[in-house]
Amino acid sequence: MTTGSVDLLVVDDGAVLRGYDCRDVVRVEEVAGEPGGYLVRLGRLGSPREVACREVLRSVALSPREIRPVPEVLRERITGEKPWAVGLTGREIYLLY
Amino acid sequence: MIGEVIGMVSTSGISPLDEAREESLREASIEAEASGREKSQEESGPARSLLVFFLGAEGFAVDLAHARKVLRPSRIARVSGASPEVLGLMNCQGEVLCVLDLRRILSPGREMAPPAATEGKFIVVIQHGGKEAGFLVDAVRDVTELPASSVHPVLDSIDPSRARLFEGTVECGGQFVGLLSPSACLNP
Numbered sequence: 001m002t003t004g005s006v007d008l009l010v011v012d013d014g015a016v017l018r019g020y021d022c023r024d025v026v027r028v029e030e031v032a033g034e035p036g037g038y039l040v041r042l043g044r045l046g047s048p049r050e051v052a053c054r055e056v057l058r059s060v061a062l063s064p065r066e067i068r069p070v071p072e073v074l075r076e077r078i079t080g081e082k083p084w085a086v087g088l089t090g091r092e093i094y095l096l097y
Numbered sequence: 098m099i100g101e102v103i104g105m106v107s108t109s110g111i112s113p114l115d116e117a118r119e120e121s122l123r124e125a126s127i128e129a130e131a132s133g134r135e136k137s138q139e140e141s142g143p144a145r146s147l148l149v150f151f152l153g154a155e156g157f158a159v160d161l162a163h164a165r166k167v168l169r170p171s172r173i174a175r176v177s178g179a180s181p182e183v184l185g186l187m188n189c190q191g192e193v194l195c196v197l198d199l200r201r202i203l204s205p206g207r208e209m210a211p212p213a214a215t216e217g218k219f220i221v222v223i224q225h226g227g228k229e230a231g232f233l234v235d236a237v238r239d240v241t242e243l244p245a246s247s248v249h250p251v252l253d254s255i256d257p258s259r260a261r262l263f264e265g266t267v268e269c270g271g272q273f274v275g276l277l278s279p280s281a282c283l284n285p
Contacts, residue, residue: 071229077180092174
């Protein structure tokens with residue numbers, strides 16, 4: 001981790017790349033009988049929760065300038081869990097939860 | 098035209114008195130032309146610059162004051178849990194841009210497959226009231242300048258859920274196009 005950056009665990013939920021704060025990750029489990037299915041258990045920083053995803057890809061360090069606000073137009077059109085920010089690098093876009 | 102004719106006469110070697118009279122006539126005619134233009138603008142309202150674009154054969158327009166830019170689509174990252182009109186997020190010159198499917202916005206409630214490809218299409222970035230989004234369209238024609246009086250009301254026959262998306266109808270190049278309301282298109 002470099003100064004001021006945020007380390008994220010990047011997972012593919014089948015539609016988009018999601019990023020979770022590495023410090024919040026408790027455990028990653030492979031879901032039995034479902035190839036490519038994983039369960040990410042979170043809760044070190046807050047209340048426990050789990051996220052199912054297709055693949056756990058990597059961890060990335062995003063600098064503060066690579067972390068952008070979620071466009072208002074998108075925020076208004078998301079039902080359920082809303083990302084708190086968007087990670088924007090030269091190559092990828094991540095939704096940060 | 099009047100100015101051009103007067104200019105030709107004054108250079109043909111007539112007396113200074115005639116020249117002065119011609120000069121005052123020319124000034125008067127320029128003022129009259131300007132006043133005529135102003136009068137006509139007062140009658141028809143100030144001119145509006147509109148960006149005209151297409152979805153298939155259907156034409157639409159948006160006030161140029163709200164059209165920030167026109168882009169070619171690059172990779173659009175889909176967003177899970179978003180409403181169907183959201184195509185995703187795009188890196189727009191270092192900024193995060195939410196891209197919306199205008200076709201789907203214009204047909205609320207209708208089942209529709211997402212666009213198979215964005216190749217050859219355009220994204221019109223519209224900004225209003227602090228909000229901004231890119232709208233995927235098939236083709237962009239040009240910018241047209243029209244008097245405000247040429248904006249006609251939306252036809253009564255249009256479905257109200259669709260009609261709310263329009264400010265009116267305008268005729269551009271012999272075709273009626275729907276003038277989109279940026280506010281209605283940006284707000285769900």
